[in-house]
Amino acid sequence: MKITSKKSEKILVEEITEIISELSDYPSSIEENLTLLKQGKTKTKYTKEPLVKVISTDLTEVETRIISLIALSPDNKAIEIYQKKLDKWQAEFEELKSKQTKKPSILSGIFKKAKEDIEKTLKKLDN
Numbered sequence: 397m398k399i400t401s402k403k404s405e406k407i408l409v410e411e412i413t414e415i416i417s418e419l420s421d422y423p424s425s426i427e428e429n430l431t432l433l434k435q436g437k438t439k440t441k442y443t444k445e446p447l448v449k450v451i452s453t454d455l456t457e458v459e460t461r462i463i464s465l466i467a468l469s470p471d472n473k474a475i476e477i478y479q480k481k482l483d484k485w486q487a488e489f490e491e492l493k494s495k496q497t498k499k500p501s502i503l504s505g506i507f508k509k510a511k512e513d514i515e516k517t518l519k520k521l522d523n
Contacts (some may be wrong), residue, residue, distance in 0.1 A: 415465045433492045
């Protein structure tokens with residue numbers, strides 16, 4: 397992007413600074429929510445929203461800001477830093493999501509146990 401005036405340059409610097417500032421807000425939140433997902437939690441700590449939804453939204457927001465930064469300043473070092481983090485988070489998120497969908501719920505375990513107990517009781521009654 398070619399800068400044509402001091403005012404344009406100032407606006408560009410402000411926009412780049414704002415994007416980098418916004419990007420710096422995401423790592424702790426994403427890391428915390430990924431940790432909760434690893435622990436088997438399904439809701440966020442404070443808002444009680446589904447973790448999968450919150451993490452997915454945050455990852456999309458980071459990606460959008462990286463794209464904006466590329467458009468404004470393609471040589472900015474923050475692009476590489478946040479792109480690596482984004483790739484790592486996305487891979488971890490996909491892995492955790494797939495594990496979460498494969499894991500049986502607590503209720504299914506309870507019902508399975510109850511069914512087994514009923515079957516044992518019925519067999520005892522038949523004998």
